Amino acid sequence: MIVGAGSAGCLLANRLSASGARVLLLEAGGSDRRPEVRAPAAFPNQFQTGLDWNYMSEPEPALFGRRLFLPRGKVIGGSSSMNAMLYARGNRSDYDRWESELGATGWSYDAVLPQFKRHERNAEHRDAYHGLSGELHVTERRWLSRAWERFVAAAETAGIPCNPDYNGASQDGASLFQTTTRAGRRWSAADAFLRPALKGENLELVPKALVHRIVIERGRATAVVYERRGKRKTARVQREVILSAGSYGSPQVLMLSGIGPADHLREVGIDPLVDAPAVGQNLHDHVAAFCTWRSRDPRTLTTPPAPATSPSG
Numbered sequence: 001m002i003v004g005a006g007s008a009g010c011l012l013a014n015r016l017s018a019s020g021a022r023v024l025l026l027e028a029g030g031s032d033r034r035p036e037v038r039a040p041a042a043f044p045n046q047f048q049t050g051l052d053w054n055y056m057s058e059p060e061p062a063l064f065g066r067r068l069f070l071p072r073g074k075v076i077g078g079s080s081s082m083n084a085m086l087y088a089r090g091n092r093s094d095y096d097r098w099e100s101e102l103g104a105t106g107w108s109y110d111a112v113l114p115q116f117k118r119h120e121r122n123a124e125h126r127d128a129y130h131g132l133s134g135e136l137h138v139t140e141r142r143w144l145s146r147a148w149e150r151f152v153a154a155a156e157t158a159g160i161p162c163n164p165d166y167n168g169a170s171q172d173g174a175s176l177f178q179t180t181t182r183a184g185r186r187w188s189a190a191d192a193f194l195r196p197a198l199k200g201e202n203l204e205l206v207p208k209a210l211v212h213r214i215v216i217e218r219g220r221a222t223a224v225v226y227e228r229r230g231k232r233k234t235a236r237v238q239r240e241v242i243l244s245a246g247s248y249g250s251p252q253v254l255m256l257s258g259i260g261p262a263d264h265l266r267e268v269g270i271d272p273l274v275d276a277p278a279v280g281q282n283l284h285d286h287v288a289a290f291c292t293w294r295s296r297d298p299r300t301l302t303t304p305p306a307p308a309t310s311p312s313g
């Protein structure tokens, strides 16, 4: 049983059902067949709608108490149906450190690169760093603002070299983005991995199923309690539960199931089953700074709600 049909859940559902396992995939969100999901430039129109979990951070001490909006996809495909589609792998040194310093055997860069290549179908880059026949379509953008050359030239003038492939030998430099798109449309984890797997017999997807908790009996996960259309249901597990509800959702479901910092769980009326102080801690999110300029050229990405007036492509 898999909780969450996002980037991780869709891929796992595909690979596990292909291996012959019977898989039940529970997802809180509903259909992704929406223009603001399909049309790349329209993705911000999903924010703070029913497609979004609508999270706000607690007041951040390092930001003078400001609370930040934290978008997260609540839809089939999860955040891969809402994200900015920029195809960027982690840095080689991070994977290598996981293995050499943190004991994650099998997670070095050299070990994960074949997996990236296996999933990828890159339309432009054909070399030792890219896959050509996987399920995940990766393409360069089909439309570029005229300003891009000046941005890259400015970076080069500032001493930052142009890097034609930041998913290749080195990530450093100024680059144009590669995107998880196909023929100008978003290509989410649901497009790549879920829909093909649903054609098989072994996978069942239950949308609009909000998981409340995992039932643990004698140290084993035996069932999942979820809510659908106002009714509470229990699904029994034959083998195992995979929690892929995202970096906010997974610790929340763990804590609701009694796995987390014991004192905190007692404070909120949950019986602790496993005292795991790290659950819900140490989130590292990536910081982004947006810079916006007024443009004399009306053809920009700020016109997604009116695609007819945007350049074709």
Ligand SMILES: Cc1cc2nc3c(=O)[nH]c(=O)nc-3n(C[C@H](O)[C@H](O)[C@H](O)COP(=O)(O)OP(=O)(O)OC[C@H]3O[C@@H](n4cnc5c(N)ncnc54)[C@H](O)[C@@H]3O)c2cc1C
Pocket (backbone or CB within 6 Å): 003, 004, 005, 006, 007, 008, 009, 026, 027, 028, 029, 071, 072, 073, 074, 075, 076, 077, 078, 079, 080, 082, 083, 084, 085, 086, 087, 088, 209, 210, 211, 212, 244, 245, 246, 247, 249, 250, 253
């Ligand atoms: C606005 C935005 C822009 C981004 N841009 C990029 C980008 O350009 N490039 C990039 O590489 N990354 C980007 N990311 C990050 C990337 O999308 C995520 O890292 C990735 O999708 C996370 O995958 P996941 O499987 O861990 O979680 P998710 O894809 O979020 O999946 C979790 C799933 O679990 C479901 N779920 C959660 N709780 C429950 C519950 N209790 N019951 C049932 N279901 C539940 C959710 O609805 C969701 O479908 C962006 C993210 C956002 C939100």
